[in-house]
Amino acid sequence: MSGSAAAAAAAVVERIAAEWAVPGVAVAVTDRDGVVWRHVTGHADLARGIPLRHDHLLEIGSISKAATAMVVLQEVAAGRLGLDQPIGDVLPWVPAPLLDPAITLRTLLTHTAGLVGSVDALPDERAQVAGYAGGATGSAPGARFHYSNVGFLLLGLAAGAVAGRPLPDLVRERVFGPAGMRDAIPVITAADAGRLAVGHQPLAEDLPWRPGDPLVASPLVETSGSDGSIAATAADLAAFARVLLRGGRGDAGVVLAPGSFEAMTGTLAPSGEDVLVVPGQSAPEWSRYGLGINVEQSRRGRALSHGGGMVGYASFLLADPAAGRAVVVLTNADGDSPIAEAIARSVDVVFAGGGAVPDDPGLSGSRWARPETSLAVGDHLSVRPPALPPEAHGVFVGADGRRLEVRAAGEGHEVVVDGSAAPLRWTWSDRCVTTLPALRRFALVFDGTGWSWGPEEFPPERAAGGAPSRAHALEPSDPALAAAPGHYRSYTPWFPHLRIVRRGSRLVLIAARGVEAPADDQPLIPLGDGVFRIGADPAVPETLRLGPVVDGGCVWIDRDGCRYSRSFTP
Known part of the structure; x- marks a missing residue:
């Protein structure tokens, strides 16, 4: 590795972290043999001025899904599970909407089971699954990609059921051990607080974040869920990335046999996760989700990626087997933005270019691309900085x-x-x-x-003065137009606030922030009986139900089983 690449990569990390007020960042670049560059900057605890160190643990969020998938695939290879096995055959106690025989391990692993993204009302995975009430809307299982944490909770419970041991124990033994992840932990509790860098979030939970807004420590959320409960160092996550670069082989043993790894990376959903295209990066041809890992078709071949967002933490993993290189990023910035992905892809641009610094490596929020020079944005591509037409x-x-x-x-x-x-x-x-x-x-x-x-x-x-849009409009006499608008809040840290506003004869849901909250304004589409679909896409399963009306306004609403009460603040 050249000194120019190392210096340029460090500069990119520092500038992006400063531009977007990231408290602390740990980055590592690895090849198949080991870490070739690492960089740690910022604070593990802003309030106490504690610097971030290489040995601090940070939560990796949904990157944990790849570890869950590896355990499931190990059970498939052992003959105790089958990819086309209905989840109800393994967990017969799940509620009726999950007993559809088309909801199989394969559709759950590829996020094509048609389930809601998350159920934030309860902290326990069994309780979330047992109380699942989705299924009124959405696509048929196997038809399309729709990211679901609930699906991976089911997978973790299934693997634990057939193995006779809790999933965290299996992850520690079968993934961390052979991968060489020496310091990683598979569950997060208050007892681990001394090893964890403190997570951070904006002070104002219900307002859009702006540069200069204060950051505070986020609550420590204890979790053992198979959708995202791992905390690790950058060295640990780099060791996990080497498993992907080597086709399933870790530093200390085999995590996945070649056939299982091929299934993981070659069994693909119709589409996949959004890809952030940063300056200097070529847009991939497509993005499709495999069995617990996202697959991007690049000019060199297929790259593997996954992001992770937790309350107070954002992370990203990008592994490019064709280049023999992976970049991992862990931060203690709140997981409601792709800041870790922006850092990872910008660092990868530097190493791919031999030290060349991409244009605007700080990704300044005040600088905009020109429309005539911006990339054509296709499905699952988000170009940053964007062009304002x-x-x-x-x-x-x-x-x-x-x-x-x-x-x-x-x-x-x-x-x-x-x-x-x-x-x-x-x-x-x-x-x-x-x-x-x-x-x-x-x-x-x-x-x-x-x-x-x-x-x-x-x-x-x-x-001005023209006819307003009738898209998603309600009848002017619909009582929801008067009763629903307002500010609602819940005590879930994942999606704490939302507002419903009236635009003409339409209702729109707006959440300023939240790891599980939508990043864009979402129209509410009436389905009848006080139930609304969240979003214009007729295939999405997320819904919102209006509660009782008191003094002209709804006193609570229910979002996929998570209840929000009307707030006294506007």
Whole structure:
């Protein structure tokens, strides 16, 4: 490894961490033989000023799913499980929606079982599964990719049932041992707090994060769930990445036999996880999820990737067998953004280029790509920095005559409201934020024609007064239009706040942050009897049910089994 690559990679990590207020970052680059470069920067605990060290554990979140999948595939190889075996055959106690014979280990491993993403109301995996009430909407099992933590809870319970031992014990023995992950732990409890770097999150849970907003320690969430309960050092995660580079062989033994590894990386869903395309990186041809790992088709061949988001932690693993290189990133920044992926892919660009620094290696939120030079964005690709199209510039007027102007300013943009101007900053989704106090509660979103901000819509000035969109509209007399809007909160740390706003005759769900919260504004589609689908896609299974109305407003709502009460704050 050249000194220029090491210096350039360190500079990229430092600049991205500073730009996006990441408390601490641990990065490692490994080849098939061992770690070739590592870098640790920032703090393990901001409040106490404790520096992050190489031996600190950080939570890796959903990267743990790959370890769960490996144990399941070991049980398949041993003949105790079958990929096409219905989960109800292994766990006959699961509720009726999960007894569909088409919900098999294969569809669960590939996230194609049609299950909801998560059930955040209860901390225990058996309780989450036993209380599962999904199935009213969504796609038929096997038809399409829809990421589901619930599916991996089922897989972990199934592996433990046939092996006669809890999944964490199996992961420790069969994955950590042969992989050479010496310090990793398969469950997270308060007893581990002394070894863990402290997780962090924005102080304001119900408002969009802006540069300069304070960060605080996040709550320590105890977990043993097979969807994401591993904590590790960067060296541990690099050892796990070497298993992927070597086709199943770890530093101290075999984790997966060649046939099982081929099944893991070659049995693919119709699509897969979103890929963040950073400056200097070529967009992959496609992204499809395998059995517990995401597979990207690149120019060199197939690369393997997985991200992890936890309360207070974000991580990413990128393994490129064709290049013989993997990059792993662990941070104690909140897991509601792909910041770890941005760092991992930017570092990979540096090493792939022999030390060349990509354009804008800090991924500045105030710098925007030009429309004519940005990549064509296909399915599951997200280009950052994004391009703001020419149609997003100009004067936009709300229904009450309020004017909003967006204009170019240097390499970025600024927004003007009520005579005050401030820079417009992109985020990791379609949302944009600004420091203007008048626009604090919600982010701005451009939909291709006009801007929206919470309940307000701003069409172009030349089109102001035109007919409002009827997409997803309710009848004007529908009582939900008056009863549902408001601010709701729950005590789940994964998705603590949401707001329902009325835009004309439509209802929209907006969650400012949360690891399991949607990153974009979501229309609520009426299904009848006070139930709404969350999102325009008719195949998604997530729903929201309105509770009783008191004094003109819903006092609570239910989101896939997690109840939220109306908040006293606006």
